[in-house]
């Protein structure tokens with residue numbers, strides 16, 4: 001196992017060599033708010049250079065009781081094959097099982113794979129993946145900032161508990177330690193990571209300036225937001241040589257050839273935008289920037305629409321519902337809502 005020599009790495013190494021089902025609390029951050037104070041934990045913005053600000057959801061994820069249903073994550077929409085959203089699928093299946101199938105097709109899930117999932121939410125993805133492809137998985141590390149969600153993941157994954165290690169930590173702080181596993185999965189998490197907002201392209205803060213220069217990232221002429229946390233995560237994964245699958249709500253979506261109708265009113269080449277959620281904001285991800293980082297490190301970066309992972313029903317019915325907004329039944333409403341949401345999601349596989 002190769003781990004860089006820094007504090008996070010030493011701590012992670014300790015965890016990895018400790019009893020494997022041990023739940024370690026790696027929490028090196030100073031506590032900025034008291035969870036018992038009755039105050040709502042909020043996402044915060046910190047001023048950096050000039051007008052730019054750093055948007056971070058760290059306190060929110062550390063202290064808030066997180067309700068993923070209010071965030072409408074794709075993973076929870078297909079948390080099991082009985083979910084009403086599965087009406088859109090050719091064969092009802094859980095999201096985790098579909099991710100597992102995709103990883104096998106991409107050559108990323110081989111025999112005796114050790115996986116690290118960052119931000120596993122309710123544990124639904126890993127549950128579906130282990131139920132469908134558990135025979136290929138040797139061990140799973142679940143890293144999450146939220147203690148409440150880590151506990152929920154452990155409950156959900158209890159059938160495989162001897163193979164699960166839960167680690168409480170902030171992925172921003174563990175970037176130097178992303179090594180020693182065969183595959184990272186980061187599903188619908190990058191939008192929560194640090195984002196520099198309100199950047200004036202002619203007076204960029206040093207972090208933005210460095211990323212833009214190092215990777216030759218395109219930027220607009222007007223004020224913009226930059227996914228610094230996601231870019232640093234991809235940079236760390238690439239430097240460590242670890243394969244990864246990352247998905248998120250994108251601002252530069254890819255439309256499947258056979259579903260061109262989904263492009264209606266969509267900007268396919270935009271920059272990260274804010275999505276306001278309960279007590280915090282996420283930012284959409286510019287995947288073309290992540291691809292540039294991965295390729296600059298000499299890695300193979302494959303990317304596409306999340307619909308590549310989710311085999312939806314064939315035939316004209318979905319198109320008709322989407323085009324006509326023909327929502328005269330609850331099933332139609334679900335289909336319209338889901339297509340409208342899912343069409344902006346992308347995946348990136350780094351190998």
Ligand SMILES: C[S@@+](CC[C@H](N)C(=O)[O-])C[C@H]1O[C@@H](n2cnc3c(N)ncnc32)[C@H](O)[C@@H]1O
Nearest residue numbers: 073075119120121144145146170171187188192
């Ligand atoms: C939007 S939820 C997605 C959950 C799940 N992957 C899904 O798709 O339903 C984001 C997850 O990432 C975790 N998270 C957010 N920021 C994090 C950070 N900086 N480090 C580690 N985990 C983080 C949250 O606690 C939560 O589990």
